[in-house]
Amino acid sequence: MTRPDAADCRAISDFDLSRRNSLGLAARARYGAFVHEAQEIDALARFAGEVGLPFVVLGGGSNVVLHPEIDAVVAVLATRGRAVTGEADGDLLVTAQAGEDWPDFVQWTVAQGFGGIENLAGIPGTVGAAPVQNIGAYGIELADRFHSLTAYDRAERHWRVFRREDCRFRYRQSVFKDDPGRFVITEVTLALPGEWRPILGYAGLDSLDETVDPKTIMERVLALRGSKLPDWRVLGNAGSFFHNPVVSGAVADTIPGAPRYPQPDGTVKLSAGWLIESCGLKGHRVGDAGVYEKHALIIVNHGRATAHDISALAETIKSAVFERFGVTLQQEPLEIR
Ligand SMILES: Cc1cc2nc3c(=O)[nH]c(=O)nc-3n(C[C@H](O)[C@H](O)[C@H](O)COP(=O)(O)OP(=O)(O)OC[C@H]3O[C@@H](n4cnc5c(N)ncnc54)[C@H](O)[C@@H]3O)c2cc1C
Incomplete structure (x- = not known):
């Protein structure tokens, strides 16, 4: 097996991350790369091993505190794609690549007429990071709509499919947070309920009528978030x-x-x-x-x-x-x- 070098895996030295974190912190990594194909991850991880640096995955940078000089190889997940991929037990399966923007993905599902994740509208970041801390807001969390995901296991150096029971989802926790850096999530599939019902228990949504549609809930959530955050x-x-x-x-x-x-x-x-x-x-x-x-x-x-x-x-x-x-x-x- 040949040794991957920086050119093979398109790693850039002195990689600027200042525009890739929502805290707006000035930060540069020793090496970094935008990952456009999931298959690039293995070469990048091996490159990190060869140069003796930690390997770090970043999505949108909205849940990190970046130090000014990061001594690591940083992989920024930028893979794109989303589609309806099937049905399971009456639920609709939708799959998105890790680099998809989460707020856009929610808007897309709602625009297709699919209910299920409208309460999670407007949470910044990528689809790939959503399972890491089991994102939650306005009465639901990702685990409630989760079906499965694909991740690269850096310890075992192979690809794995995780079902809900494998993810150990808890309040803002998961197996991916328990073992940081081990798994690189590349694709997430959600199960949107075939028989959708609005979730209106949370303050601010409780004034909506039970006949409300997902789009109206999403718009209310976005307005509430905009007024508080x-x-x-x-x-x-x-x-x-x-x-x-x-x-x-x-x-x-x-x-x-x-x-x-x-x-x-x-x-x-x-x-x-x-x-x-x-x-x-x-x-x-x-x-x-x-x-x-x-x-x-x-x-x-x-x-x-x-x-x-x-x-x-x-x-x-x-x-x-x-x-x-x-x-x-x-x-x-x-x-x-
Ligand atoms: C204004 C604001 C409001 C927010 N509101 C909420 C909220 O309501 N509810 C909520 O739960 N969170 C909220 N967050 C936190 C944040 O939006 C989520 O945690 C989001 O999922 C982070 O996504 P990201 O792509 O930016 O992840 P990053 O910040 O890039 O990464 C976060 C962690 O996930 C890891 N990671 C990222 N991508 C992957 C991947 N593909 N595979 C494996 N590990 C990965 C990183 O290594 C890091 O440990 C908010 C943040 C902001 C700035």
Whole structure:
């Protein structure tokens, strides 16, 4: 077997990622490449091994904190394609390549008249990253509509098909997050319900009528998101910066006034945003990294923030919440350095 070199796998040295992350951080990787064909992944991963650097996969860069100089080979998934691919148990199967833009994909399904993922409209990023943290919003998560995916297993160096039970989906977690960097997801198939019913339990959707169609729900979700979240193209951010912590009932009882979301196993999910706001941290800044004035769960880049500023602010927030409430916050975006 021949040794792949940078030219074989189209790796570019000193690869600029500054426009490939929603926090708007200036960042360059030792090597990087846009992957247009899934088959290019193996050569790129082997190249990383040959040059002794970690191999990192990036989609849209909307859930990462990029450090200025990334000592890695970064593969940016840019594969395209989406289609109706069949039926299973009365559900419609739709398949998309990893590099497809998730918001576009949702719009496409709705434009075809297919309901099922309209509540997940407007979540930035790619289709390939959606299973990684089991994206969720407005009452549903990816796992609810997931059928299967194809991924390249870098440890075993072969292609694998994952069914739902293989993915270990939990709240913003999956097997792909448990074992970061091992699997490169190249294609995702969703099962859209043959008998679609609107999911309207979430605040903001509950005023809609049961006869509503997927397009109206999607438009409402997009409007709600637009009213709450800063547009990352205008004010860099990575969406929610911390997971909502899940604690025991006894711990929740020690925090009077906190909104509580009881879980089926008796634990209680708390609002990380509420905890941060209660520490008086809205608007708090470290350099150009700041807690968003309108929503304490979001860290924004006011201009020239660095990964260092973001991390320092995140540490300040975690310490303040722990000291005040005894609750440990877990950061959502992955740091890539
Ligand atoms: C304004 C804003 C709002 C958001 N709202 C939500 C929300 O409502 N709900 C929610 O769940 N998330 C939300 N997010 C987070 C983010 O949109 C999702 O996590 C999204 O799935 C990230 O996609 P990406 O392509 O940008 O992933 P990236 O940021 O590029 O990567 C994220 C992680 O996935 C890995 N990865 C990426 N692609 C692949 C692949 N093909 N195979 C294997 N691993 C891969 C990366 O290595 C990294 O660890 C929001 C983010 C922003 C900026």
